[in-house]
Amino acid sequence: MIKVLVADDHPLMAQGIKNSLATTAEIQVVAIVSNGKEAIDFLEQNKVDVILLDIEMPEINGIDCAKYILKHNISTKVIMLSMYQEKSIVKMLYDVGVNGYLLKTTTSSVLIDAIIEVQKGDKIFEQNFTDSTSSQSKILNTANQNQKIVKELSKREIEVLKELSKGFTNKEIGENLCISPRTVDTHRTNLMKKINVHNVAGLIRFTYEMGLY
Amino acid sequence: MIKVLVADDHPLMAQGIKNSLATTAEIQVVAIVSNGKEAIDFLEQNKVDVILLDIEMPEINGIDCAKYILKHNISTKVIMLSMYQEKSIVKMLYDVGVNGYLLKTTTSSVLIDAIIEVQKGDKIFEQNFTDSTSSQSKILNTANQNQKIVKELSKREIEVLKELSKGFTNKEIGENLCISPRTVDTHRTNLMKKINVHNVAGLIRFTYEMGLY
DNA sequence: TTAAAAATACGGTAAATACCGTATTTACAA
DNA sequence: TTGTAAATACGGTATTTACCGTATTTTTAA
Incomplete structure (x- = not known):
């Protein structure tokens, strides 16, 4: 029996996942939580084999939650779920060490297979990583690094950046x-x-990718 | 018995909606379709009381689908479902005449209530429309108009736009x-x-707002 | 209070852009 | 097949950027 925790702030989606998994006897959804904080709290008090982690969540988002889980050597396998296939984020997560990345457009059968495969120790990514060398680690850092950069910008600089994005x-x-x-x-x-x-x-691309506009 | 059609390209979400509605005897999900085209085809051959329409869908998106339904005097009531609360889009849809707008973060009980209320003839919007005057119609058009503009762009122009967005x-x-x-x-x-x-x-802002990058 | 960071401002220059027009070839639809 | 739209390309010019440097004032933190 594979114990699964669903972390998603969309009750309907969470319900859908739970019901889709209910058809498979060897998988059991032990709980549904709606943010990263609840997920961590639950994992620290219960044994969970696989966590399905939505990226877009309030409080603690899926990415930070995944990092926490992997950093603290919690044995739970991590499968990320997301609406988008932002390559840079997928690669970042891959390198961080999550066990899978699926899009929310996925079907229940793919999800079921993924959970079983991940439990066996395999990694499941809906995207190929044919490029194996240098470029990878370069892109890896992008999402991370950009956040650092934002923190280093002064108030005035951000103001100017926003004005610039408006086309002035x-x-x-x-x-x-x-x-x-x-x-x-x-x-x-x-x-x-x-x-x-x-x-x-480049400035405007940054503004939009970082949601500063 | 309220006959409901679910239009969503996310199987898990669609399943979640179906299962959430299954608890209510007076609501019956008659079908699940995964894009606007399928939805229209289904509506033209079957009697449906309420359609739950996801905005982000391939082929024909939820907005165009809603417009088609309302324009062709199909008696089906329309409830939009979306991940986002883009005010301009909500207002546009309100003015277009859809019967409801719910976020996907909504719970099953809210959704059930909404379906019942809409069936009675009420409108259900998760957002308030306190600001009533001029600016409204201005913002209204933006989302609409931009879509028209995209359609008028040639292939090559879109290519150039994308390159431009990359900073070249x-x-x-x-x-x-x-x-x-x-x-x-x-x-x-x-x-x-x-x-x-x-x-x-301005070009890059447009690219990002229209998701062309 | 003192050093560092931020915000301000200018000079100069090469490169790039924005904007005007015209014009040819290709492709596609009426 | 014939006309329209798309894609291609160029000339010229004013404006704007990008990039180099320097420098003063203000704010903040050590």
Whole structure:
């Protein structure tokens, strides 16, 4: 009997997962929790073989929760569930050591198979990792590193970044923020250095990927 | 007996909805479809009281599907389901005339109540519409209009847009797509005209808001 | 209080962009 | 087949960026 914990803040989805797994005798959903904190609390007091972990959750998100589980040598196998197939995140999670990554568009049979395979010790990823060498670890860090970068940005820099994303020119931003357009340019230059891009396209991409807009 | 059609491309979620509704005797899930096209086909051949319509779906998305249903005077009541509470979209749908809008974070009991209320003729929205005046219709159109714009873009233009979003310069894009940088510039100009922005920032904002990247 | 970080600002220059127009070839649909 | 849209490309120019540096004031933290 494989004991499974479902961590998802969407009751309907969680219910769907539970019911889909109910058809298989060797799998038992022992509990449903709705955020990462509850998941960790549950794992520390109960034996669970496999946790199905939604990425987008309040309190503690699935990614941080997964990291906690893997860091603290909890024996529970981790399968991530997500709406999206952001390559950088998938690769990051792969390198962090989670045991599987499935999209929420997956079917119950795929999910069941995945749970069984993961329990055996295999890794299940809906995406291929044919590129095995350098590029991987490069992309790995992206999601992580970007968060660090955001923390290093000053208030004013973030303000400028947001204005930039709205499509304003240096001159317009200067007017909006009551500073010289040259100052805006300086901020822009510093932002590009910190974010490690070389034009406004890169800045805006960063803004959207980090949800700063 | 309220006949309900579930339109969702996530089998697990659809299953969850079905099972959550199974507890209520007066509600019957008559079918599950996985995109807007299938939903319309089903509605045209079967009597359905309420359709639960996911917004994010392939082929025909939930929004276009809802519009089709309301436009063609199909008697089926429409409840939208979505992961997000994008105000502009909610308002747009409200004005289009859908009967309800629920988040996927909702519980089964809320969903059951909503179906019953909507069947009675009420409207169920998880969001308030306190702001009533001008700005509304302005925001309303944005989501709509942007979709129209995307449809008017040529294949090549979308390619260029994506390259642009990756931060490449005209020269680099020219090399990547094997065309002259001047051609890229032309595409860029045309894109800005169509999208109605006046710099690369606007183009990239559009790319991200429309999920084209 | 003193050093570091942040926010401000400017000068100069090469590169890139935005915007105007025109024009040819290709492809597809009426 | 014939016209329309798409994709291609170029010329010219004003504006804006990107990038280099320096420098002052303000704020914050040690």
